[in-house]
Amino acid sequence: MQVAVIGLGAMGMGAALSCLRAGLSVTGCDFSEAARNSFAEAGGQVAARAEAIAPGTEAVLLLVVNAAQTEAALFGPAGCAPRLAPGAVIVASATMGPDDARRLAMQAEAAGFLYLDAPVSGGAAKAATGEMTVMASGSAGAFAKARPVLEAVATKVWELGEAPGIGATVKVVHQLLAGVHIAVAAEAMALGIRAGADPQKLYDVVTSAAGNSWMFENRMARVLTGDEAPRSAVDIFVKDLGLVAEMARGLNHPVPLASQAQQLFTAASAMGQGRVDDGFVIRVWQALTGIQLPGDKPG
Known part of the structure; x- marks a missing residue:
C-alpha cells in the first residue's frame, strides 16, 4: 500500500517509521530537511511539499498542527489531493474543532476520497513504537481502507461512529x-x-x-x-x-x-x-x- 505521512514532527516521524516497519511503502513529507534526511536514512521516500508525494497514494496520514495546515496540505495550491488515487483515504489526525473536521470531510468526499476524523494520543514515545490511541469517526469504508495504516501506528483504535466531528x-x-x-x-x-x-x-x-x-x-x-x-x-x-x-x-x-x-x-x-x-x-x-x-x- 502506498502511504504518505505529512508532518514528520515528534509524532509524525514515529508514525511514518511504524508504517515502514509494517511493510507499507511510505513517503514522509515535511518542510524540515533534517526530518526528511532522517526518514530517508530509515528507508522511506521523502517529499518537501505535499504536492510531491508519490502519485497514486492510497492513504495519507496528516499529523500537522491544526485544521488550517491540514486543509493546506490536502487542498491548497501545493496540496496533495491531485496525487491521491481515486477513493484514497484521508486520515486527518491534527487536533481541531468538530466544525473544521466536518468541513474537511465534506471537501474530501466531494473530491471522491474517503475521510477519517482521527485524532490521536500517546505522544512521541507511543508514536515511535506504533502504540498510539486513535479516536476516529468515519464510514465503514474509510475504516476498512485505512486499516493497514491504523494497525501500523496504533494499538487502540476507537471507532466512535460514522459522522465526522465525533473524533x-x-x-x-x-x-x-x-x-x-x-x-x-x-x-x-x-x-x-x-x-x-x-x-x-x-x-x-x-x-x-x-x-x-x-x-x-x-x-x-x-x-x-x-x-x-x-x-x-x-x-x-x-x-x-x-x-x-x-x-x-x-x-x-x-x-x-x-x-x-x-x-x-x-x-x-x-x-x-x-x-x-x-x-x-x-x-x-x-x-x-x-x-x-x-x-x-x-x-
Whole structure:
C-alpha cells in the first residue's frame, strides 16, 4: 500500500517509521530537511511539499498542527489531493474543532476520497513504537481502507461512529483533561517547593498515593531534572485549550477550569516558554514567587 505521512514532527516521524516497519511503502513529507534526511536514512521516500508525494497514494496520514495546515496540505495550491488515487483515504489526525473536521470531510468526499476524523494520543514515545490511541469517526469504508495504516501506528483504535466531528469532539474533551491535569500538577509542585518540601520526596509521595495522575507523574519527572525538550510544547495547549473554549462557547457550556488553565499556558508562552515542554508551565509560578526549580542550575 502506498502511504504518505505529512508532518514528520515528534509524532509524525514515529508514525511514518511504524508504517515502514509494517511493510507499507511510505513517503514522509515535511518542510524540515533534517526530518526528511532522517526518514530517508530509515528507508522511506521523502517529499518537501505535499504536492510531491508519490502519485497514486492510497492513504495519507496528516499529523500537522491544526485544521488550517491540514486543509493546506490536502487542498491548497501545493496540496496533495491531485496525487491521491481515486477513493484514497484521508486520515486527518491534527487536533481541531468538530466544525473544521466536518468541513474537511465534506471537501474530501466531494473530491471522491474517503475521510477519517482521527485524532490521536500517546505522544512521541507511543508514536515511535506504533502504540498510539486513535479516536476516529468515519464510514465503514474509510475504516476498512485505512486499516493497514491504523494497525501500523496504533494499538487502540476507537471507532466512535460514522459522522465526522465525533473524533474531534472526543479529542477536544480529552485535551481539556490533559491541559487541566498538567496545569494543576505544576501548581501542586510549585506550592510544595514554595512551602519547603523536598521536590523529589514530594514527587515520590504523590506518585504512590491517590492524588497522582499520569500527567503529574510524567511531566513533573521532567521538571525534577530540568528536561525542557518538548515532547508536547506549552503552545500546543494554548491552542488546544482554545479549541475547548471555542467548542464550549458554541454550546453555551461553561468550562472555568479549562479557561483558567489556558490562561496559565498563555502566560508561560508570553514569558518566552511556548516551545518548551508543557510541564514547564510551572515557570509561571516561578516568575510569581521566585521558587527555585530542582532542575535549574543555581545562579
